[in-house]
Amino acid sequence: MEMLDRRSKVVFVCFVVLSLLFNFSLEQQQQLLNSGVERLALLQLRSSLGLTAKQWPIKADPCSVWAGIQCQNGSVIGINISGFKRTRIGSKNPQFSVDALQNFTLLASFNASNFALPGTIPQWFGTGLASLQVLDLRSCSISGSIPFSFGNLSSLTGLYLSGNNLTGIVPSTLGQLLSLEVLDLSGNNLTGTVPVTFVGLRNLTLLDMSSNFLTGGIPPGIGSLARLKLLNFSGNSLSSSIPAQLGDISSLVDLDLGSNSLSGPVPPDLRGLRNLQKLDIGRNLLSGSLPANLFPPLNQLQLLVLSHNTFTGGLPDVLWSMPQLQLLDASGNNFTGALPSLSSNANGTAAMLNLSQNLFYGSLGSVIRRFSFTDLSGNYFQGRVPDYARSNVSFVGNCLQNVLNQRSSRECASFYAERGLTFDNFGVPNATQPSSQPRKKSHRTIIILAAVLGGVGLVVLLVIMLILLIVCTRRRSATNQRGTGVGPVPAGASPSPPRMGLNFSSLGDAFTYQQILHATGEFGDENLIKHGHSGDLFRGILEGGIHVVIKRIDLHSAIKEACMSELDFFSKVFHPRLVSLLGHCLENENEKFLVYKFMPNGDLSSSLFRKTNSDNDGLQSLDWITRLKIAIGAAEGLSYLHHECSPPFVHRDVQASSILLDDKFEVRLGSLSEVCAQEGDNHQHRISRLLRLPQTSEQGSSGSPNTTCAYDVYCFGKVLLELVTGKLGISASSDAALKDWLEQTLPYISIYEKDLVTSIVDPSLIIDEDLLEEVWAMAVVAKSCLNPKPARRPLMRYILKALENPLKVVREEYTSSARLRTTSSRSSWNAALFGSWRNSSLDVTAIPAAPVNKVEGGSSFKQSATTGSQGSGQNGEGMHSSSIRRQSREIVPEPINVQDVERPIEV
Numbered sequence: 001m002e003m004l005d006r007r008s009k010v011v012f013v014c015f016v017v018l019s020l021l022f023n024f025s026l027e028q029q030q031q032l033l034n035s036g037v038e039r040l041a042l043l044q045l046r047s048s049l050g051l052t053a054k055q056w057p058i059k060a061d062p063c064s065v066w067a068g069i070q071c072q073n074g075s076v077i078g079i080n081i082s083g084f085k086r087t088r089i090g091s092k093n094p095q096f097s098v099d100a101l102q103n104f105t106l107l108a109s110f111n112a113s114n115f116a117l118p119g120t121i122p123q124w125f126g127t128g129l130a131s132l133q134v135l136d137l138r139s140c141s142i143s144g145s146i147p148f149s150f151g152n153l154s155s156l157t158g159l160y161l162s163g164n165n166l167t168g169i170v171p172s173t174l175g176q177l178l179s180l181e182v183l184d185l186s187g188n189n190l191t192g193t194v195p196v197t198f199v200g201l202r203n204l205t206l207l208d209m210s211s212n213f214l215t216g217g218i219p220p221g222i223g224s225l226a227r228l229k230l231l232n233f234s235g236n237s238l239s240s241s242i243p244a245q246l247g248d249i250s251s252l253v254d255l256d257l258g259s260n261s262l263s264g265p266v267p268p269d270l271r272g273l274r275n276l277q278k279l280d281i282g283r284n285l286l287s288g289s290l291p292a293n294l295f296p297p298l299n300q301l302q303l304l305v306l307s308h309n310t311f312t313g314g315l316p317d318v319l320w321s322m323p324q325l326q327l328l329d330a331s332g333n334n335f336t337g338a339l340p341s342l343s344s345n346a347n348g349t350a351a352m353l354n355l356s357q358n359l360f361y362g363s364l365g366s367v368i369r370r371f372s373f374t375d376l377s378g379n380y381f382q383g384r385v386p387d388y389a390r391s392n393v394s395f396v397g398n399c400l401q402n403v404l405n406q407r408s409s410r411e412c413a414s415f416y417a418e419r420g421l422t423f424d425n426f427g428v429p430n431a432t433q434p435s436s437q438p439r440k441k442s443h444r445t446i447i448i449l450a451a452v453l454g455g456v457g458l459v460v461l462l463v464i465m466l467i468l469l470i471v472c473t474r475r476r477s478a479t480n481q482r483g484t485g486v487g488p489v490p491a492g493a494s495p496s497p498p499r500m501g502l503n504f505s506s507l508g509d510a511f512t513y514q515q516i517l518h519a520t521g522e523f524g525d526e527n528l529i530k531h532g533h534s535g536d537l538f539r540g541i542l543e544g545g546i547h548v549v550i551k552r553i554d555l556h557s558a559i560k561e562a563c564m565s566e567l568d569f570f571s572k573v574f575h576p577r578l579v580s581l582l583g584h585c586l587e588n589e590n591e592k593f594l595v596y597k598f599m600p601n602g603d604l605s606s607s608l609f610r611k612t613n614s615d616n617d618g619l620q621s622l623d624w625i626t627r628l629k630i631a632i633g634a635a636e637g638l639s640y641l642h643h644e645c646s647p648p649f650v651h652r653d654v655q656a657s658s659i660l661l662d663d664k665f666e667v668r669l670g671s672l673s674e675v676c677a678q679e680g681d682n683h684q685h686r687i688s689r690l691l692r693l694p695q696t697s698e699q700g701s702s703g704s705p706n707t708t709c710a711y712d713v714y715c716f717g718k719v720l721l722e723l724v725t726g727k728l729g730i731s732a733s734s735d736a737a738l739k740d741w742l743e744q745t746l747p748y749i750s751i752y753e754k755d756l757v758t759s760i761v762d763p764s765l766i767i768d769e770d771l772l773e774e775v776w777a778m779a780v781v782a783k784s785c786l787n788p789k790p791a792r793r794p795l796m797r798y799i800l801k802a803l804e805n806p807l808k809v810v811r812e813e814y815t816s817s818a819r820l821r822t823t824s825s826r827s828s829w830n831a832a833l834f835g836s837w838r839n840s841s842l843d844v845t846a847i848p849a850a851p852v853n854k855v856e857g858g859s860s861f862k863q864s865a866t867t868g869s870q871g872s873g874q875n876g877e878g879m880h881s882s883s884i885r886r887q888s889r890e891i892v893p894e895p896i897n898v899q900d901v902e903r904p905i906e907v
Contacts, residue, residue: 050090120144633667717785726762
């Protein structure tokens with residue numbers, strides 16, 4: 001009996017072991033790739049993408065060994081090649097070559113983030129991947145547009161396309177993806193409006209369309225997305241108002257609408273966002289006061305940005321007692337009122353408060369105790385700085401006692417008097433007056449005598465100052481030729497040293513010296529692009545096949561601060577019109593390296609005329625539409641530097657070689673090593689304007705004319721002339737070589753005669769009558785930029801408006817009156833652009849007898865090698881230029897005083 005029990009136990013154990021072995025074998029068979037078609041497709045994908053044998057060994061089973069391959073029941077359901085390395089051959093010519101994906105009928109996930117796939121997304125993605133649930137193509141260097149066929153991916157739950165170069169409109173068919181939970185299209189070049197079909201994506205939890213070029217408004221129906229937790233539209237050009245329906249998304253945690261053109265008041269309905277933790281509506285055109293009942297329900301707020309709008313009124317008191325608030329930025333508005341004293345909130349140690357550039361007044365409330373960093377500059381606070389105020393508080397530009405760099409007593413007293421408040425006069429009591437009337441009478445004679453002598457002394461002092469200013473002006477004029485203030489940047493005029501403590505996390509990747517050597521082929525001559533004034537530029541290919549441009553800065557021959565100055569600049573600003581800094585290498589003591597995004601079309605100087613593929617070695621000229629696009633793109637970049645940065649930045653090296661072009665001829669401004677903050681207007685210039693002293697273009701603060709925005713405007717005018725005339729080298733030429741050419745060319749540019757400009761237009765341009773008006777408009781704008789008097793050059797934001805609306809600049813109106821009239825306001829862009837046109841010394845009336853075909857005096861300007869059609873040189877029928885004046889009442893106003901036109905700081 002005992003033997004039988006032992007046998008039963010042995011049989012039972014053997015049965016269990018065999019069952020386990022059978023199940024394990026079955027699982028192994030299920031994990032092996034069963035489909036020969038899919039195995040062949042994986043091998044094709046391995047070859048087309050250039051993946052290494054280490055990641056995908058050819059002899060091993062893909063399901064069990066290959067990295068990033070996920071299988072189920074012997075079929076591939078997931079492919080993840082994120083961050084993979086290509087073979088050396090594959091990295092030389094990376095492409096979006098994934099046609100083999102069509103063979104994976106059960107593929108649910110494809111992740112290629114941070115893997116270079118230069119090219120466009122094929123249309124078959126929306127039809128050949130029916131089972132796809134997650135598509136992750138972040139930072140893959142993809143170009144082109146988003147396929148409309150994506151609307152067929154009905155199973156898609158996550159679509160990630162951020163950090164690429166996608167262009168065109170956002171397909172409305174994406175609104176058909178009813179299962180979609182995440183849609184990330186940020187960091188591209190998308191245009192058009194936000195599709196209204198998005199309001200039907202009821203399962204969406206994240207919608208990020210930031211850092212594009214979207215226009216229009218936010219669809220009001222977006223409030224129906226009840227599950228949304230993150231909504232980011234920042235960094236676009238969205239207009240209209242903030243829809244009140246956003247307040248219906250009670251689940252929203254992060255709402256970012258910053259850096260747009262939204263206007264109007266903040267809707268009080270946003271109080272429905274009870275779970276909101278981050279709210280950014282800064283850098284818009286919002287106005288009015290904040291609703292009093294907006295913030296009490298938003299007690300979960302951790303970040304609140306209201307900066308750079310035109311808000312008025314006071315900040316709600318409830319903001320100061322919000323327990324979770326870590327950052328409050330209300331700078332650059334018209335907020336007013338006094339700060340409260342809330343001693344109960346004095347225990348905060350990790351928060352930031354920025355109230356700079358507002359109209360706050362009164363004494364400093366104890367509320368600032370809860371903030372570890374506080375910026376109160378540019379307000380009207382008065383009284384003493386309390387002992388509890390910490391050292392990391394900025395008080396510049398207030399009315400405080402015993403603090404440096406405060407406003408004048410007159411300005412402070414005027415501010416407080418306008419509001420019926422009492423100004424403490426910086427704590428200085430009013431001088432007591434003698435009460436004895438006889439004492440007043442006894443000193444009356446002395447007072448009168450002192451006043452007379454003081455007046456005489458003041459007159460003598462003014463005469464001496466006038467003589468000194470005239471002598472200095474004449475001496476400078478005698479030693480400089482006209483226009484020397486707009487020549488190349490002098491070697492000694494370097495930007496100010498950068499501040500210490502750069503945030504390298506915002507400056508891309510930190511590359512090793514070995515990576516730089518490998519990328520550039522050890523700086524071989526075949527990879528040398530050119531010798532720049534701040535360093536040598538080399539082509540390079542990083543691991544992963546990413547094409548880059550690497551600047552090598554030799555500190556033995558270059559300015560030591562140049563590299564750190566450029567890094568400091570990139571740490572402060574970011575804009576799609578500035579070349580992208582991908583990283584840096586600062587290991588070597590004597591050599592530093594900066595890594596930029598590669599621009600396939602080089603710069604404007606090399607792309608205006610390009611060699612064709614034909615056998616005759618001819619040159620192909622850029623068409624007019626592309627030239628206008630380039631001009632607008634460059635103006636957008638400069639307008640950002642001049643008007644959206646504080647303080648304004650001056651590029652100082654605006655020329656054709658500084659205008660970089662990607663594969664779609666979108667502009668990225670390069671040559672940023674000379675960028676510096678604009679110098680402020682000093683007292684000498686104010687006196688010069690007051691006394692109407694003659695001022696030449698080379699006059700500027702600190703003797704550095706190229707540190708003002710007006711200098712950039714002049715250089716940009718030369719770039720515009722280069723686009724119009726096709727004469728290469730204009731923008732890079734010195735003034736001595738440019739002077740004679742301008743004197744011959746500019747008389748052909750007139751706001752009254754269109755036909756004159758045909759004598760200087762690039763003969764390779766094929767343009768009809770409508771496009772000729774745009775050419776004419778660009779020439780007119782260029783002439784305004786080249787005004788020898790910096791005060792009469794237009795601001796860059798007005799130049800941008802003019803280039804975006806070229807037909808308005810030269811709109812034809814037939815009138816019998818020779819006197820121009822206008823209803824435009826003095827602040828309109830057209831008035832500011834052309835208000836002093838006819839006062840310009842460049843607008844001469846004598847027209848040369850023959851067109852200008854070449855540059856005299858040994859100029860090095862390159863002539864166009866093409867012999868294209870001169871369709872723009874024909875006069876239109878019925879257009880008699882001698883008797884009909886071309887004009888625009890809207891664009892060209894009545895001549896007015898220079899003081900009435902908004903203008904840049906004089907050079």
